[in-house]
Amino acid sequence: MGKYLGIDASTQSISGLLIDTEAGAIIAEESINFDAHFHDSYGVENGVFTMGGGTVHSAPLMWAEALDLLLQTLSAQGCDLGQIQAIAGSGQQHGTVYLNDTAASALGNLSADKSLKDQLAGIFSRETAPIWMDTSTAAQCAEIEAGVGGRDALLELTGNTAFERFSGPQIRKFHQTEPTNYTNTSYIGLVSSYVASLLAGKLVGVDPGDGSGTNMMDIAARTWNQQALDATAPGLEDKLLPIAPSGQSVGAISPYYVARYGFSTECLVLPFSGDNPCSLIGLGLVTPGQVALSLGTSDTLFACMDQPRTSKEGEGAVFASPDGQHYMALTCYLNGSLAREAVRNEYGLDWDGFTAALQATPPGNDGGLMLPYFAPEIVPNVPEAHVVRHHLDAADAQANVRAIIEAQALSSAIHARWMGVDITSIYVTGGASANAEILRVYANVHNCPIHRFETTNSAALGAALRAAHGHNPADSWQETVGPFTQPVPGSTIEPDGEAVAAYRNLVGTYETLEQTHTNN
Numbered sequence: 001m002g003k004y005l006g007i008d009a010s011t012q013s014i015s016g017l018l019i020d021t022e023a024g025a026i027i028a029e030e031s032i033n034f035d036a037h038f039h040d041s042y043g044v045e046n047g048v049f050t051m052g053g054g055t056v057h058s059a060p061l062m063w064a065e066a067l068d069l070l071l072q073t074l075s076a077q078g079c080d081l082g083q084i085q086a087i088a089g090s091g092q093q094h095g096t097v098y099l100n101d102t103a104a105s106a107l108g109n110l111s112a113d114k115s116l117k118d119q120l121a122g123i124f125s126r127e128t129a130p131i132w133m134d135t136s137t138a139a140q141c142a143e144i145e146a147g148v149g150g151r152d153a154l155l156e157l158t159g160n161t162a163f164e165r166f167s168g169p170q171i172r173k174f175h176q177t178e179p180t181n182y183t184n185t186s187y188i189g190l191v192s193s194y195v196a197s198l199l200a201g202k203l204v205g206v207d208p209g210d211g212s213g214t215n216m217m218d219i220a221a222r223t224w225n226q227q228a229l230d231a232t233a234p235g236l237e238d239k240l241l242p243i244a245p246s247g248q249s250v251g252a253i254s255p256y257y258v259a260r261y262g263f264s265t266e267c268l269v270l271p272f273s274g275d276n277p278c279s280l281i282g283l284g285l286v287t288p289g290q291v292a293l294s295l296g297t298s299d300t301l302f303a304c305m306d307q308p309r310t311s312k313e314g315e316g317a318v319f320a321s322p323d324g325q326h327y328m329a330l331t332c333y334l335n336g337s338l339a340r341e342a343v344r345n346e347y348g349l350d351w352d353g354f355t356a357a358l359q360a361t362p363p364g365n366d367g368g369l370m371l372p373y374f375a376p377e378i379v380p381n382v383p384e385a386h387v388v389r390h391h392l393d394a395a396d397a398q399a400n401v402r403a404i405i406e407a408q409a410l411s412s413a414i415h416a417r418w419m420g421v422d423i424t425s426i427y428v429t430g431g432a433s434a435n436a437e438i439l440r441v442y443a444n445v446h447n448c449p450i451h452r453f454e455t456t457n458s459a460a461l462g463a464a465l466r467a468a469h470g471h472n473p474a475d476s477w478q479e480t481v482g483p484f485t486q487p488v489p490g491s492t493i494e495p496d497g498e499a500v501a502a503y504r505n506l507v508g509t510y511e512t513l514e515q516t517h518t519n520n
């Protein structure tokens, strides 16, 4: 029993969520939005740099500065950080951070008189970090698959086919385009392991949940796979730390945070994991068969599984669950919140206006459909942004609002089939899950109830619960997650018979439209 902090380093913000396991309650939740604080100093938009040709990066030094600001804000609000017994975290998946040979010593000798930003500016062998939105590595994906003996061989070795956003293809591109900087890189981490390293004051390894999203880890053994490393870049094994088991503390928090923010010297740091694997825990999905939907910057649909079920056609990914026992199946869409915002902004609406448009239009949208590829899409694989309107007038704001939400929900039904799970209820999280009208469309398309939770940040909650379990490993996962993962009473959204019938026919129509306009 005690107080545990979960930190979620995501695309557009870094958040902290503090739980008290004695009270069974979330006692603080705070978020630092990157654009609001760092747009001028780093030039990020929606937390990222969009660099052309599908290349999307972010700034690891900004994440360090944001971590200081988050802890300062929590402390200024009166949170007694000294009572926290353990911290775990969650990071946007796949993104890679490249450090030089000064990093370990800089992290180990942090002075409390100066900020992280002032002390760590020199540790990078690459100033920017490619992130999950990057779609520029199709060539490297093909080369890696060929390098291990083909797509099926990579699937067999790592559980996943090669994806543009996965870490391995991104590392290969760096090696090919900046060979000297690659040679000068001593350590390659993921967003998750980098932020854990900032807290621990030493280099921390990648956990199996996030290691699964690299195309380089043997998913069954939960170790790096040498054949996959060889197919990615030379000497890579020397730049990676061994996979760090998700539940084992890497040591106490760095003295920097004790002196600066009043943390206890005993406060433990656990490895961070990916945001989706953490959401699995934060929504209580520790039993196989349960399904969840995250409507964040990316939209993801995921399920807990006993065994790693693989997606041969490259529709989905499989990750190790940070509970140490299970796996998760995941379908990820790049056109999530930013695509919804593109429609909202195009018609000059705010979220209330967007919601009103959904309320004013009928399920099925009188036949109006949209393929919402405002940016390149992961599923189906669409390399170039293009939006298709089918029986849909571009001037009709309300119909376009409904069209994008129906497109996203229909696509989530089509591309969940590979998981082989009978979807009987869906747990939701992510910023857009605050919007009941969006969720109503999902309830009707999937013909099942949608359950909502107290926080829309299940990744940060899952991280806090991982910290609690790491500190009390004798507790069962069910005991740990149970008190925090009950749906809010009365908040469940039930399907409506007539709307369900309208969507039953529309799924096939949408699928045909999708196939006509993509190569999938």
Ligand code: ADP
Pocket: 010, 011, 012, 013, 295, 296, 297, 298, 337, 338, 340, 341, 351, 429, 430, 431, 432, 433, 434, 435, 456
């Ligand atoms: P991340 O994946 O970066 O953690 P979040 O889960 O915090 O993202 O979601 C942030 C997004 O939530 C915003 O970009 C915004 O588009 C969306 N959002 C917030 N409130 C609403 C709302 N009422 N309706 C629809 N979308 C919303």
Ligand code: XUL
Pocket: 010, 011, 091, 092, 093, 094, 132, 165, 213, 274, 275, 276, 298, 299, 300, 317, 330, 332
């Ligand atoms: C999952 C993925 C995204 C990021 C978003 O494979 O790429 O959901 O984790 O933060």
